[in-house]
Amino acid sequence: MNKDIKRFRSFMFLYWAMILSVTGMYTMYIGQLGFSKKDVSIAVTIYTLAGLVGQSFIGYLVDKFRQIKKIMFACISMGLLVGIGMAFCTASWQIYIIIFIWGFFVVGTNSLSEAWCINILTKHNEQKNFGRVRGFGSIGYGFSGAFLGVILQSIGWKVYSYYILIAVILTLVIIYFMADSEKQAADKGDEQVSVKEAFGQIFKIKPILVMIAIMFTYNFVMRGIYSYLGVLVSDFGGGARSLGLTYFFDASPEIITFFLAARLLRKFHSKSLIFIAFLLQIVRLTVILIFNSAAAVMIMGVFSGFAFGLVAASYKTYIYELAPAKYKASSLSLSESIIGLSAIISAPIFGFVFTEFGTNYAIIFGLIIDIIAALVMLSDLLKRKRPIQSKELNI
Numbered sequence: 001m002n003k004d005i006k007r008f009r010s011f012m013f014l015y016w017a018m019i020l021s022v023t024g025m026y027t028m029y030i031g032q033l034g035f036s037k038k039d040v041s042i043a044v045t046i047y048t049l050a051g052l053v054g055q056s057f058i059g060y061l062v063d064k065f066r067q068i069k070k071i072m073f074a075c076i077s078m079g080l081l082v083g084i085g086m087a088f089c090t091a092s093w094q095i096y097i098i099i100f101i102w103g104f105f106v107v108g109t110n111s112l113s114e115a116w117c118i119n120i121l122t123k124h125n126e127q128k129n130f131g132r133v134r135g136f137g138s139i140g141y142g143f144s145g146a147f148l149g150v151i152l153q154s155i156g157w158k159v160y161s162y163y164i165l166i167a168v169i170l171t172l173v174i175i176y177f178m179a180d181s182e183k184q185a186a187d188k189g190d191e192q193v194s195v196k197e198a199f200g201q202i203f204k205i206k207p208i209l210v211m212i213a214i215m216f217t218y219n220f221v222m223r224g225i226y227s228y229l230g231v232l233v234s235d236f237g238g239g240a241r242s243l244g245l246t247y248f249f250d251a252s253p254e255i256i257t258f259f260l261a262a263r264l265l266r267k268f269h270s271k272s273l274i275f276i277a278f279l280l281q282i283v284r285l286t287v288i289l290i291f292n293s294a295a296a297v298m299i300m301g302v303f304s305g306f307a308f309g310l311v312a313a314s315y316k317t318y319i320y321e322l323a324p325a326k327y328k329a330s331s332l333s334l335s336e337s338i339i340g341l342s343a344i345i346s347a348p349i350f351g352f353v354f355t356e357f358g359t360n361y362a363i364i365f366g367l368i369i370d371i372i373a374a375l376v377m378l379s380d381l382l383k384r385k386r387p388i389q390s391k392e393l394n395i
Contacts (some may be wrong), residue, residue, distance in 0.1 A: 002124050004179050008117055009136040011174045015113055016137035017144035018167035022082060022102050023047075024145055024247050025160070028240060029086075030095055032157060037231060040094050041351025044227045046096050047103040048347045050241070052340040054108020059115070059333025063326075068116050073175050076168060078105035083165035111316075111336040113137075115328065118320050120179075125320075131261025131313045137311070138258060142251030147304030150246015157240075168214050199334055201327050208335065211315050213273055215339045217373045218311060221366040222281065222304075224346035228362070229297075235359045238294030246294075250301035250308075257309025262315075270314040275381060277307035278374040285367045289360060344390055 025049070030040050052076075061071050078101055085098040090181055117134065121127045159183030185358055225232070233243045257264070264273060284303035290295045316332065353362040 001170040002126070004120055004125060005133060006172075007127075008120055009133055009179060011030070011171075012113070012117065012133060013135035013140035013165075013176060014171045015140070017140035018164075018171045018333060019107065019110070020074075020141050020247060021164045021167045022079075022086075023107065024141075025148065025230065026099060026102075027228060028095060028234060028243055029160060031234060033089070035092055035095070035294045037355045039095070039350070040228070041230060041239040041348060041355060042092075043095055043099050044351060045344065047099045047107070048223070048227065048340065048343040050100045050103030052108040052337050052344055054104035054331050055111045055340070056336075058112055058328050062112060062115075065328045068112065068119075069175065069178055072109055072112060072116070075105040075109050075174060076101075076175065079171075080165065081167035082106070083161050083168055086100065086159075086164060087161035092224035093304070111284055111333045114235070114260065115320065115332050118317065119160040119328075127317065128262045128265075130317050131258035133308075134249060134261075134312065135255045135258030136175055138251045138254035138305075143249045143257075145244045145247025145251065146328050149241045149247070152240035152244070185240075185347065187370045197327070201324050202331055202334055202338075205322055206330075208319055211270070211318055211336050212335055213310065214271065215315050215375070216342045217369070217370075218274065218281075219280065219339050220334065220342035220346045221369050222308075224350035225285070225362070225366050227343070227347055228282070228350060231354055232359060233294050233297055233364075236292060236294040236297060238297070242294045242298055244299045246298045248301075250305045253302050253305030254309040257306055258313055261309075261313035264310070265314065265317070267308075269384075270318050271377065272309045272381060273314045273383075276376065278370055278377060279309040280304070280307040281369065282370050282374060285363050288366065290362045292360070304361055331386075 017067050020327055027040050027044065030043055031037075058071060058075060062068050065071070082098050082102045085094070085101075089095050089098060114130075114134065118127055118130055121130055122132065144167070151159060151163065202212075229246065230243055233239075233246060238246075280303045284300040284307075287300050290296075319335050350365070352364055353365055
């Protein structure tokens with residue numbers, strides 16, 4: 001395997017391990033500081049909104065200046081402020097600022113990291129192996145969740161900010177040693193990039209629009225529950241270790257699906273894989289609703305992990321391949337932003353349900369939406385099969 005690709009696997013591992021440090025634990029951290037569920041809900045909304053705006057803005061900057069490495073390095077560097085700030089937060093407004101910085105600058109690079117990955121793989125004609133490279137990110141995410149959970153449970157939350165700082169620094173180090181993209185920038189620097197035009201390109205390509213609509217619905221429930229995973233585990237009597245292991249069980253199956261992505265995409269249509277993901281989420285939420293325990297949340301993370309691996313391996317490469325060459329990073333970022341709107345909408349809605357009605361009602365709410373969406377997708381898939389079967393019979 002090419003040296004650039006091997007190095008990118010290491011980057012993916014460290015990058016997603018770093019992302020977990022805040023993204024996975026901040027809701028429980030806010031709760032243990034004594035803030036209310038309402039404060040947690042506000043923080044989650046700020047986080048999702050910041051990430052949405054951030055990834056669109058960062059994607060635009062990359063397409064305009066063609067400096068992936070420098071922009072990535074600058075954005076991730078802001079995570080150092082978050083690591084330091086976490087140790088001194090005593091008021092809710094301070095938490096909100098810290099979470100906004102993390103969401104905008106660090107989480108805002110999520111789609112950029114994957115566009116960068118696809119770009120490098122395409123350069124070496126290895127784009128079919130995106131899932132295998134991205135799978136190392138899942139390994140890092142799961143390992144970081146389990147490791148951090150054990151540390152927090154054993155030593156306490158006083159080490160939390162140090163963990164964030166170390167994770168950010170390690171990620172910056174690996175970015176520093178990544179291949180620079182300035183040469184590519186020089187070749188394409190004369191191209192004028194317009195966000196409006198890139199946005200228009202998305203709406204001209206119907207398959208991308210359909211995929212965005214499907215993922216919008218899926219993401220609404222998935223992010224609505226996932227954003228409050230710390231609250232969910234706490235309400236069922238779990239602590240930092242349970243939450244960390246939940247992320248471990250959640251991320252581990254992603255590795256399998258990411259590594260099998262190339263085979264799965266050759267054999268099944270993207271929509272079929274996403275339909276299976278809906279079914280897995282339905283089973284997961286049903287089991288959690290029945291058993292009402294932190295153990296159920298933790299173990300059912302396996303289903304969530306498989307589901308995430310299926311959708312991530314399907315729609316991101318799908319959109320990237322269909323997008324015009326000039327706007328690939330922008331198209332992926334903007335598509336992610338549109339899909340991310342569902343998280344912004346779901347964050348306050350699920351937060352309200354969690355706060356006013358309780359955990360079980362939030363699960364039921366998500367379950368109903370998933371069931372309806374799965375039925376609609378099933379109907380569409382059955383319609384797609386009929387003409388294909390007729391054509392085969394005619395042959």
